[in-house]
Amino acid sequence: MLFSSLIFIFLFLPVVVILYYGIFRFSRKLQNVFLLVVSLGFYAWGEPWFVLIMIGSILLNWIFGLLVFQFRENIIQARLIITIMLLVNLGIIFVFKYLMFTLENLNHFFGSSFGVPEIMLPIGISFFTFQAISYVIDVYRGKGNPQRNPLNVGLYISFFPQLIAGPIVRYETIADQIMNRRETWTGFSEGSTRFLIGFLKKVLLANNFALLADKAFSMPADEISFSFAWFGAICYTLQIYYDFSGYSDMAIGLGRMFGFRFPENFNYPYISRSTSEFWRRWHISLGSWFRDYVYFPLGGSRVNSRKRIVFNLLVVWFLTGLWHGANWTFILWGLLYFISISVEKLTGFEGLRLGNHPFLTVVMKHLYTMLLVIFGWVLFRSENLAYAAQYLSAMLGLSTGSAASGAAWVYALENWVFLAAGICFSMPVAPALRRWFTRNRRNPVLQKMIIPGQIAFGLTVTGLFLIGITYLVKGSYNPFIYFNF
Amino acid sequence: MRKEKLTTILTIAVTMIFLVGMFLYEDNRPLEDFLTEYRNTVPAGTPVLERIQGAIDAAETIMIRDTYRREDMNELFGLTQRLLGKSILPDPAYGEIYRTDFGQITYRVEKKDVSGAVRKTLELKEKLDQEGIPLLFVLAPFKVDGDNSGLPPHVTDYADANGDRFLAEIQREGVAVLDLRDSLREGNANQKDLFFDTDHHWRIETAFDATWTIGRQLNEAYGFQIDEKLMDIGAYGIRTYEDFFLGSMGRRTGFRYAGVDDFTYIYPEFPTDMTVEQIDGTQHLITRGGFSASMINPDNLSPENPPDTNRYAVYKGDHEELIFRNHLEGEGKILMIKDSFALPVYSFLAPAVSELRALDMRFFKRNTGDYAADYQPDVVIILYNGDCFNEEMFDFKLEMRTENEEQ
Numbered sequence: 014m015l016f017s018s019l020i021f022i023f024l025f026l027p028v029v030v031i032l033y034y035g036i037f038r039f040s041r042k043l044q045n046v047f048l049l050v051v052s053l054g055f056y057a058w059g060e061p062w063f064v065l066i067m068i069g070s071i072l073l074n075w076i077f078g079l080l081v082f083q084f085r086e087n088i089i090q091a092r093l094i095i096t097i098m099l100l101v102n103l104g105i106i107f108v109f110k111y112l113m114f115t116l117e118n119l120n121h122f123f124g125s126s127f128g129v130p131e132i133m134l135p136i137g138i139s140f141f142t143f144q145a146i147s148y149v150i151d152v153y154r155g156k157g158n159p160q161r162n163p164l165n166v167g168l169y170i171s172f173f174p175q176l177i178a179g180p181i182v183r184y185e186t187i188a189d190q191i192m193n194r195r196e197t198w199t200g201f202s203e204g205s206t207r208f209l210i211g212f213l214k215k216v217l218l219a220n221n222f223a224l225l226a227d228k229a230f231s232m233p234a235d236e237i238s239f240s241f242a243w244f245g246a247i248c249y250t251l252q253i254y255y256d257f258s259g260y261s262d263m264a265i266g267l268g269r270m271f272g273f274r275f276p277e278n279f280n281y282p283y284i285s286r287s288t289s290e291f292w293r294r295w296h297i298s299l300g301s302w303f304r305d306y307v308y309f310p311l312g313g314s315r316v317n318s319r320k321r322i323v324f325n326l327l328v329v330w331f332l333t334g335l336w337h338g339a340n341w342t343f344i345l346w347g348l349l350y351f352i353s354i355s356v357e358k359l360t361g362f363e364g365l366r367l368g369n370h371p372f373l374t375v376v377m378k379h380l381y382t383m384l385l386v387i388f389g390w391v392l393f394r395s396e397n398l399a400y401a402a403q404y405l406s407a408m409l410g411l412s413t414g415s416a417a418s419g420a421a422w423v424y425a426l427e428n429w430v431f432l433a434a435g436i437c438f439s440m441p442v443a444p445a446l447r448r449w450f451t452r453n454r455r456n457p458v459l460q461k462m463i464i465p466g467q468i469a470f471g472l473t474v475t476g477l478f479l480i481g482i483t484y485l486v487k488g489s490y491n492p493f494i495y496f497n498f
Numbered sequence: 499m500r501k502e503k504l505t506t507i508l509t510i511a512v513t514m515i516f517l518v519g520m521f522l523y524e525d526n527r528p529l530e531d532f533l534t535e536y537r538n539t540v541p542a543g544t545p546v547l548e549r550i551q552g553a554i555d556a557a558e559t560i561m562i563r564d565t566y567r568r569e570d571m572n573e574l575f576g577l578t579q580r581l582l583g584k585s586i587l588p589d590p591a592y593g594e595i596y597r598t599d600f601g602q603i604t605y606r607v608e609k610k611d612v613s614g615a616v617r618k619t620l621e622l623k624e625k626l627d628q629e630g631i632p633l634l635f636v637l638a639p640f641k642v643d644g645d646n647s648g649l650p651p652h653v654t655d656y657a658d659a660n661g662d663r664f665l666a667e668i669q670r671e672g673v674a675v676l677d678l679r680d681s682l683r684e685g686n687a688n689q690k691d692l693f694f695d696t697d698h699h700w701r702i703e704t705a706f707d708a709t710w711t712i713g714r715q716l717n718e719a720y721g722f723q724i725d726e727k728l729m730d731i732g733a734y735g736i737r738t739y740e741d742f743f744l745g746s747m748g749r750r751t752g753f754r755y756a757g758v759d760d761f762t763y764i765y766p767e768f769p770t771d772m773t774v775e776q777i778d779g780t781q782h783l784i785t786r787g788g789f790s791a792s793m794i795n796p797d798n799l800s801p802e803n804p805p806d807t808n809r810y811a812v813y814k815g816d817h818e819e820l821i822f823r824n825h826l827e828g829e830g831k832i833l834m835i836k837d838s839f840a841l842p843v844y845s846f847l848a849p850a851v852s853e854l855r856a857l858d859m860r861f862f863k864r865n866t867g868d869y870a871a872d873y874q875p876d877v878v879i880i881l882y883n884g885d886c887f888n889e890e891m892f893d894f895k896l897e898m899r900t901e902n903e904e905q
Contacts, residue, residue, distance in 0.1 A: 020561040023516045061550045202506035209509060224588050420652035427586050427650075471504035478509060482516075483575035486565050488590040 014058035016208075016263045017215050019485050025055070026267075033271065034196075041192055045168050048271065055173040056136070063135040066105065067171055073101055074145040075166040078152045078159040091153055098149045102142050109138055114339030137177035139336055143302055144170050148184040150306060157188030165191050174267035178260045180278040180298035183305075187273065194272035204269025209474055211262025214255040216481040218438075221431045222252035225424055230394055234403030238418035242407035244425065246387050249394050251435040254283065257296070276301075283439045286378035287363050288353040288385055299336070303329050319359060326355050337393070342401055346392040353385055519566030528564045532556055569752075569806075576752030586650060589750055598648030600690040603747035603756045604641045604698065606649060607657035610887045612664040618892040619668050619880070625867035625896060626878055632720060633878045635668060636712055637661050638700065638839045639679040640884030641693045648689070657884035664887060674719070679884070681711050696756045697745020698885075699810050702764050705842035706731065712879070713847065720877045722830045724850045728768070737763045739799070743809040753805065761809045763799060764842070765789055770849045775821040776814065778861065786825075793822070793845055815841035818861035822848035833875035835859060835866065837891065839883045859891050866894040 014021050029051050037044045057064040077098040084090040107115075109132055116127045148169060151157045160166045168191060175182055229237060229245020237245070261278035268275045282294035292300050304313075311325040327348075334347015357363060367374040388405060395401035406412040425432060453459055520528055540552035565571060579587055585597040592605040623633045642649065644658030658679065669675050682692055682704060692704045700708070710729040716722035727733055741758045748756035772792045776783040785792045797803065798812040814820060815838055822844065832854045834844055840856065848854040855873065857866065870878055882891060 018558070018561075019565060020558055023513060023520065023565075024561065027513055027517050057550075058554055061547050061554075198503070199500075202500070202502040205506045205509060206502040209505065221588075418652060419650075423650045423652055424586070427584055430582055467501040467504055470501040471508050474505045475508040475512060479512065480574065480578050483571045483578065486562065486568055486571040487575050487588075488562065 014055050016260065016267075017212060017481075017485065019482070022212075022482070022485075025051075030270065045191065046164055048172060049164055049168045052168070052171045052173040052176060056171060056176055059136050060133070066109075066135055066138075067141065068167075070102070070105065070141065070145050071167040071170050072163060074098070074148055074170070075160065075163040077101075077149045078166065079161075081149055081153045082159040085153060085155070095149065095153055099146065102146050106138060106142050108132070109135055111335075111339045140178060140181055141170050141176060143181050143299075144184075146306070147181070147302065151184040151188070156185035160191070172268075172273070174264040174271075174273075175275060178257070178264070180261055180264060180275050181302050182275050182298070183302070186276060190273050194274075196272035200272065201270050204266040204271075206474065207266030207269060208263050209266070209478055211259040211264075211266060213474070213477050213481055214259030214262060214438075216484050217477065218431060218435050219252050219255035219259055220484065221428060222248045222255065222435060225428060226252050226394070228420070228424070230404070234400050234407060235413050237404065237407045237412070238415045238421070239407060239410050239412075240417040240421040242404060242412075244421035246391050246404075246408060250283075250387050250390050251432075251439065253390060253393075254279075254439060255435065281439065281441045283383065283386070284379070284441065285382050285386075286375060287357050287382055288350055289357050289363060291382055291386060292350065292354070299333070303333055307332060314358070322358065323355050326358070327351050330354070341398050342392050342395050345398065345401075346389050349385070349389050349392065516566045520561075520564055523564075523566050526564045526566075528560050531564060532560045535559055573752040573754050576755030579751065580755045587751060587755075591750075594653075595747060595750060596649050596653065597755075598642070598689070600648045600688060600695075601757075602641065602648070602690060602693065602695045603745075603751060604649075605747070606642065606653055606655040607640060607660065607885045609656040610660045612660055612667070612887050614889060615664055615887050615892040616667045616671075618894060618896075619673060620671050621896055622867060622878075622894045623668075623671075623673055626870060629871045629874070631870055631875060631878055632674065633880070634674045634676060634715070634720070635665070636676045636879055636881045637665060637678060638708060638881065638883040639682055639692065641689055641698055641700075643683060643689055646688065660887050661884045676712060676715050678708050678711060682708060694743065694745050694759045694810075696743065696748025696753075696759050697810060698747055699745065699839060702762050702810075702842050705839070706734075706764055706846060709843045709846040712843065712881075713850065716830070716832075716877065720830075722851065722876070724830075725827075728766075728850045731764075733766065733768050735765050735767045737765075739763070739801070739809075742801075742805060743807075744805040745810070746808075749806050758805050761799075763812060764846070765794075766846075766849055768849075769826060771825040772849060773821075773823040773825065774814070775819075775823075776817050777819040777821070778817050789845075789849065793848070810838075810841065813841040813845040816858065816861075817856075818858060818863070820844070820856040822854045822856075824849055824852050828852045830877075831855075831873070831875040833857070833870055833873055833878045835878065835880045835894075837882050837886055840881045843881060859893055863895070865896060865898040867896045868898075 014025060016022075029048075033044055033047060037047045053064055053067065056067055077094060081091055081094045081098070084094060113129050113132055116129045119125050120127055120129070148157075148166060152159045160169070169182075169184060169187060170176075226245050226249035229241055230249070232241075258279040265275045265277070276298055278296060278298050280294040280297065282291050285291035285294055308325055308329045311328060312321060313325060314322055316322055316325070330347045330351030331344065332347070333350070334344045337343040337346070365374075367377060388408075391404050391408070392401045395404060403412060410416065450459065520526060535556040536553055539556060540549055544552065562568075587595050587597075589595045589605070595603060595605050597603055619635065626633050640655070640657035640661075642655040642657060644655060647653075647655050649655060661677075661679070665675050665677060682700075691701075693700050713722075713724045713729055717724055739761045741760065743759040743761040744753050744756065745759060748758070766789050770789040770793075771787070772789065773784065773786045774792045776785075790796070793814060794812050795814060796812070798807055798809055800807075826849075828849065828851045830851045832847065832851055834840060834854060834856045836844065836856050836858060844854055844856050855875070857869070859866070
């Protein structure tokens with residue numbers, strides 16, 4: 014089920030909230046069981062039989078958690094359990110996500126003739142499997158107690174707000190909240206407002222950018238003009254940000270409505286001045302997951318040789334690329350960041366200054382980062398490497414397509430409101446306004462503006478929500494990009 | 499009160515209105531609709547998991563169909579697009595629809611392979627030639643003029659190009675052609691004059707002119723003797739209803755975006771006495787009387803009905819087979835294979851000949867060649883508009899065996 018669907022907004026969510034705060038409010042255990050049941054239903058909505066995989070994953074990892082806790086003093090036994098747990102979880106992902114890709118490539122590169130089965134990808138498998146792994150490892154590391162009740166593990170892994178596209182919530186973050194969270198009216202209203210903001214990002218911005226990006230990326234790459242190639246790439250850059258950060262806002266907001274506090278997943282990534290910084294601001298929960306569960310265990314940056322640092326980075330970025338999908342485009346996209354982040358790390362790029370020109374330094378670094386990010390998204394969006402190469406050629410003016418076409422200009426004019434809003438809100442405008450307001454809160458004029466401002470905010474968000482609903486009624490573009498991962 | 503609390507209260511109110519409204523609003527019966535949809539889409543004996551998936555799909559469908567005040571939401575969508583100054587709108591069916599420089603709403607026609615349509619037309623001609631029945635292909639213009647489309651500069655409409663290729667090929671093979679695009683677009687007439695702003699059909703006045711272009715051709719080349727007086731607009735009554743019609747394109751965007759068309763109803767003022775047989779599968783409806791009693795659907799012109807009523811269908815249409823028998827003067831029999839552009843055309847033409855039959859290939863399930871052979875018309879006319887080149891419209895079912903052959 015999509016958060017941005019009429020059935021979720023006008024049926025599923027209101028009914029779940031009413032029951033959660035109604036008949037189940039007297040018992041935390043009942044509330045948790047109820048949330049687990051509706052979460053499994055939420056997941057089954059897309060493809061009913063995949064919920065069996067989810068339930069299997071919950072039960073297996075619940076057992077692994079108990080076992081690793083019992084044998085945690087014996088390092089060999091504990092590591093054996095962890096190894097088996099990783100083999101099982103990664104094996105599930107491998108079969109559903111990478112088996113076809115592996116067989117196709119074996120056949121292609123080694124001339125073998127393995128039959129390639131048609132396997133459907135369970136929605137969000139990479140997200141919930143990473144959460145399951147986090148559960149067992151955090152128990153092993155003593156960062157949370159194991160759950161005796163499998164229903165609580167089920168709730169942690171399958172809780173519907175973050176089930177399908179994150180944020181990847183680590184067990185240590187949420188272990189205590191499963192039984193001891195506190196729901197308040199303030200938290201509920203902050204959560205629902207956050208959900209609405211995410212909804213607007215998704216429906217009004219991401220979906221409109223998606224239509225424009227799809228126009229460009231559905232053209233034969235050798236026919237696309239220089240200007241439209243850039244236009245399409247920029248629209249996709251905006252689409253993926255608002256699509257994914259919108260989903261994260263909705264997930265975080267929904268969690269808050271039920272008393273949970275999830276970690277932030279985005280922090281204005283497009284203002285970054287290096288690709289290293291970009292990844293500290295983009296999909297934060299995935300970056301920190303790989304950092305804590307892969308990079309640090311490999312030794313991280315605290316190793317003796319530069320070669321080892323580079324190797325560790327190579328492993329992390331190869332896996333990061335692969336995590337996003339079974340396609341060479343994703344692997345190359347991950348390796349692009351491996352190269353840039355390795356170079357930045359080894360050259361101390363983030364501390365570099367262009368002489369005595371701080372402003373120019375900022376501009377140049379920002380330009381470099383955004384160019385790399387945009388080129389990266391072209392790789393990410395392309396069906397295959399050949400298409401990506403042709404598309405990038407068009408962006409570099411090397412293709413046979415014309416230099417300029419009317420299409421980019423027409424669509425830019427048509428959608429200038431969305432483009433302006435998209436670019437504006439990808440920068441920290443709201444936090445800056447909040448800071449300014451806090452600094453000047455004693456100003457008597459501002460004091461008088463507080464109540465009207467709050468009313469204007471409420472009416473604007475509700476009005477935009479209604480407009481968002483009209484897009485859903487019209488059946489406009491809707492799928493979330495990260496559902497595929 | 500903090501802004502989040504106010505926002506939440508407002509949103510809860512909106513959500514509850516939609517939730518309750520879905521069940522209580524006018525004719526909404528979401529539970530019954532869900533069961534009907536489920537039974538229609540999931541046949542008995544379907545495996546359990548597919549049943550569940552079917553139920554989910556049915557629930558999603560009904561949720562959209564029974565949204566509280568769905569039409570108003572469509573209007574709000576259109577109003578928003580208008581305020582944003584948009585002339586390209588996303589549309590689930592057409593991909594995009596456009597507001598042209600003429601202020602009209604339309605979609606664009608893709609470049610199409612017309613070879614299948616050419617082949618099928620020639621097969622029909624061969625069959626008719628065996629019976630000695632002449633075939634005339636009449637091409638009506640699509641809403642967008644290829645030379646002056648009024649579409650955004652990067653958007654190309656291929657309706658005219660498709661039509662040009664098709665006509666050239668069938669003409670080369672000896673099929674008689676009447677290209678209405680030339681006659682209707684000559685002079686200063688642009689698509690605003692010829693077509694409704696909010697509908698993809700031509701205006702009734704345009705259809706009237708087209709009818710008598712065809713009528714003159716029938717007199718000149720096919721031995722008909724249609725009275726010139728019947729081709730004069732003076733012999734007809736004209737009633738114009740202002741702000742009366744929201745056409746198929748306008749219904750997609752809402753009238754706040756598209757505006758509303760005037761609708762002109764043209765009807766004979768000379769005496770008419772017609773029997774009309776309307777055949778849809780096993781349903782057979784027969785009416786007899788003057789033009790207004792037998793040949794139109796008066797409800798479609800009722801001012802009590804909302805503007806999104808299909809006014810254009812005041813002239814009978816979208817039936818498998820229509821038979822118009824003229825009990826007054828008139829000579830010659832016409833078999834017309836037609837799309838919806840023909841509705842007013844055969845309505846004006848039928849009182850001028852002895853009999854006219856109209857077949858719609860989207861619904862007609864029999865062998866068209868055999869039908870013509872049995873009927874023996876003086877001419878077979880195929881009247882299609884420029885966006886007709888799909889398999890369904892040219893599936894004349896010539897390979898189907900007739901009931902006699904089967905026996």
